Amino acid sequence: MSKFKKKANTSQNIPTSALPDIIFMLLFFFMVTTVLRETDILVKNALPTASQLQKLEKKSLVSFVYIGEPKDTDKYGKEPRIQVNDVLIEPEDIPQFVLQEKEKLDESEKDKIIMSLKIDRDAKMGILIDVKQQLREANALKVNYSSMPSGNKS
Amino acid sequence: MRKGRREPQEVNAGSMADIAFLLLIFFLVTTTIASDKGIAVLLPPKPEEQDDVKIKEKNIFNILINSKDMLLLEDDPGEISDIDEKVREFLTNNGKNPKLSDSPQKAVVSLKTDRGTSYEKYIEVYDELKITYNKLRAESLGLTLDQYNNLDKKKDAHKEMLKRASDAYPFRVSDAEPTDISKLR
Numbered sequence: 340m341s342k343f344k345k346k347a348n349t350s351q352n353i354p355t356s357a358l359p360d361i362i363f364m365l366l367f368f369f370m371v372t373t374v375l376r377e378t379d380i381l382v383k384n385a386l387p388t389a390s391q392l393q394k395l396e397k398k399s400l401v402s403f404v405y406i407g408e409p410k411d412t413d414k415y416g417k418e419p420r421i422q423v424n425d426v427l428i429e430p431e432d433i434p435q436f437v438l439q440e441k442e443k444l445d446e447s448e449k450d451k452i453i454m455s456l457k458i459d460r461d462a463k464m465g466i467l468i469d470v471k472q473q474l475r476e477a478n479a480l481k482v483n484y485s486s487m488p489s490g491n492k493s
Numbered sequence: 494m495r496k497g498r499r500e501p502q503e504v505n506a507g508s509m510a511d512i513a514f515l516l517l518i519f520f521l522v523t524t525t526i527a528s529d530k531g532i533a534v535l536l537p538p539k540p541e542e543q544d545d546v547k548i549k550e551k552n553i554f555n556i557l558i559n560s561k562d563m564l565l566l567e568d569d570p571g572e573i574s575d576i577d578e579k580v581r582e583f584l585t586n587n588g589k590n591p592k593l594s595d596s597p598q599k600a601v602v603s604l605k606t607d608r609g610t611s612y613e614k615y616i617e618v619y620d621e622l623k624i625t626y627n628k629l630r631a632e633s634l635g636l637t638l639d640q641y642n643n644l645d646k647k648k649d650a651h652k653e654m655l656k657r658a659s660d661a662y663p664f665r666v667s668d669a670e671p672t673d674i675s676k677l678r
Binding site for chain 2: 355358359361362363365366369370387389390391392393394395455456458459460461462463464465467468471474475476478480481482483484485486487488
């Protein structure tokens with residue numbers, strides 16, 4: 340009788356030692372993918388701080404534009420440059436980029452496109468003025484100056 | 494027989510999965526939230542589509558920032574900390590002082606920058622203006638600034654309050670047309 344009992348006891352354990360490995364694999368997958376997309380930025384990108392921030396509502400409507408001094412100064416020079424989709428472009432190319440981004444959206448949402456400008460805090464207004472003129476030209480009027488939250492000063 | 498049936502020695506690692514899950518969720522949450530906050534701005538349409546709106550001189554509050562990041566508020570040099578007080582006086586004037594605005598609805602703050610102005614300064618000034626407006630809006634609803642910022646657009650009651658506040662103090666800050674110097678004055 341004791342022999343039977345023993346057998347029943349052992350078979351109740353489900354081997355769970357492989358479960359953490361699977362979860363860790365998932366974890367590593369997410370960590371790697373999220374990091375890869377963020378760090379492909381070719382320009383310096385230390386965002387300014389501000390207190391009155393608004394959240395971006397619909398992520399599908401948002402397109403990102405990065406502006407700052409190139410990290411690889413030997414190759415691209417020290418002047419702040421504009422980056423979209425892994426390439427550095429000139430202000431004149433922005434309307435084309437906006438059209439491309441609008442193409443990805445539904446017909447009804449095309450005018451609601453939001454441009455999120457991630458601009459380095461050391462950049463000058465000159466390049467931003469050029470970019471804004473081009474965005475107006477391309478009829479992408481909703482703009483969001485990306486910045487880091489600071490404590491509420493009041 | 495006996496040897497084959499013997500279970501291999503195991504460490505109880507079931508809770509390891511929970512720890513890993515916790516980490517996984519932590520990374521998922523932090524990576525999405527961190528990057529999607531900012532100051533929302535609506536640009537004016539293309540210059541040729543725009544009607545030439547004439548605004549009275551007294552309804553415009555001029556802020557100029559030069560390439561050395563120095564501020565000019567109306568005609569006096571000033572600091573960022575002066576903006577709140579001066580813009581508040583300008584907005585809440587309601588026609589009392591003939592040199593200041595007629596009403597908050599008609600008042601416009603014009604922000605003009607040089608090409609050499611640093612972006613950081615521009616955002617600082619813009620943020621300061623937002624603070625001033627949001628404070629006034631909060632006051633018109635009888636709330637504090639923090640309470641106002643925590644109002645949720647998705648709730649109907651809050652939405653109505655936000656609309657009332659933005660009608661009382663519409664956020665009319667315009668970036669002056671960079672190419673057209675004649676509009677500066």
